[in-house]
Amino acid sequence: MYAGAKALFFALSRSASLKRLASRYGMAHEDSFARRFIAGETVQEAIAAARSLQGRGLLLTLDYLGESVRTIDEASAATREYVRLIDVIVASGIERNISLKLTQLGVDIDRATCVDNMRRILEPAQRSGFFVRIDMENSSYTDLTFQVFETLWQQQYRNIGLALQAALRRTEGDVQRMNELGARVRLVKGAYKEPASVAFRQKHEVDAAFLRLMRLLLDHGVYPAIATHDESMLAETRNYAAHRGIVLDRFEFQMLYGIRRDLQASLVAAGHKLRIYVPFGRQWFPYFMRRLGERPANIGFVVRSVLGERRS
Numbered sequence: 316m317y318a319g320a321k322a323l324f325f326a327l328s329r330s331a332s333l334k335r336l337a338s339r340y341g342m343a344h345e346d347s348f349a350r351r352f353i354a355g356e357t358v359q360e361a362i363a364a365a366r367s368l369q370g371r372g373l374l375l376t377l378d379y380l381g382e383s384v385r386t387i388d389e390a391s392a393a394t395r396e397y398v399r400l401i402d403v404i405v406a407s408g409i410e411r412n413i414s415l416k417l418t419q420l421g422v423d424i425d426r427a428t429c430v431d432n433m434r435r436i437l438e439p440a441q442r443s444g445f446f447v448r449i450d451m452e453n454s455s456y457t458d459l460t461f462q463v464f465e466t467l468w469q470q471q472y473r474n475i476g477l478a479l480q481a482a483l484r485r486t487e488g489d490v491q492r493m494n495e496l497g498a499r500v501r502l503v504k505g506a507y508k509e510p511a512s513v514a515f516r517q518k519h520e521v522d523a524a525f526l527r528l529m530r531l532l533l534d535h536g537v538y539p540a541i542a543t544h545d546e547s548m549l550a551e552t553r554n555y556a557a558h559r560g561i562v563l564d565r566f567e568f569q570m571l572y573g574i575r576r577d578l579q580a581s582l583v584a585a586g587h588k589l590r591i592y593v594p595f596g597r598q599w600f601p602y603f604m605r606r607l608g609e610r611p612a613n614i615g616f617v618v619r620s621v622l623g624e625r626r627s
């Protein structure tokens with residue numbers, strides 16, 4: 316079921332007609348279904364959402380949605396958008412932290428182009444004190460992502476970090492590699508449909524790996540981010556930190572915009588740092604489908620929202 320739902324929603328995410336339908340209804344109104352997970356299609360909407368999160372004591376990272384671009388021009392356009400986003404964030408006064416995907420910056424086309432695009436973003440980001448997190452995409456990109464990351468690290472960019480996925484069998488080695496570099500990791504379970512040869516398929520296996528990696532990061536990592544909405548993962552992390560005497564500002568939790576807002580409030584009240592990943596932009600469909608794949612029950616509110624709109 317765990318891998319099955321992801322596979323189903325992955326297949327649906329490639330349907331052009333479903334994408335057209337979703338694009339028509341998903342963000343049309345204030346209460347349209349995609350708005351639960353996506354802050355808006357414009358940067359102004361994202362900044363407004365970020366301000367409101369900051370007002371509740373939350374940290375944030377902004378993600379300009381987009382992935383799998385096919386041409387150098389598209390990759391350049393996405394790079395320019397990120398450079399513009401940096402200026403807008405600075406002008407707005409919100410926290411300086413962004414997340415991005417390498418397939419948005421042309422890694423599929425040519426690795427050197429992608430490294431150049433990253434540098435075009437990292438230069439102004441570094442000057443203005445931003446942290447830049449590289450999201451991890453499906454397992455066919457893990458090596459490439461590391462290659463780009465390590466090239467940039469060797470070029471002395473230090474305002475960068477990577478997301479690593481507990482679902483992949485290789486990740487323990489990757490966590491050790493990042494710990495040795497002294498580079499920051501965001502630990503996630505993994506959102507992609509993966510073959511059993513490279514990934515754990517059962518929830519209990521992924522959860523066990525997540526906890527092993529969490530301990531490795533808390534003991535030896537540099538300011539790790541433990542990114543999950545799973546109450547048992549959160550409780551185990553808090554217990555482990557308390558047991559090892561790890562103070563609360565040595566790590567942070569992270570959650571996705573719109574998910575488990577109840578837990579967000581209780582973690583902040585308990586003195587934890589909690590960063591919210593705030594996605595925005597017009598290319599929201601694949602991101603949205605991954606959120607449905609994680610929790611098929613979400614389909615219920617989509618159906619209700621569309622039926623409601625058609626009646627109104």
Ligand code: FDA
Nearest residue numbers: 450451478503504505506542543544545569570571592606
């Ligand atoms: P799990 O899926 O077991 O869910 C635990 C509970 O959380 C559920 O019972 C439910 O209550 C709630 N929940 C989880 N997902 C939900 C949803 N979609 N809708 C409603 N409730 C939901 N992945 C990746 O492959 N690469 C990446 O770079 C990132 N980046 C990233 C950043 C941040 C800040 C977060 C929090 C997550 C990611 N992810 C990611 C996604 C991650 O891999 C994973 O798919 C989701 O976080 C869901 O897994 P949980 O750890 O929440 O556990």
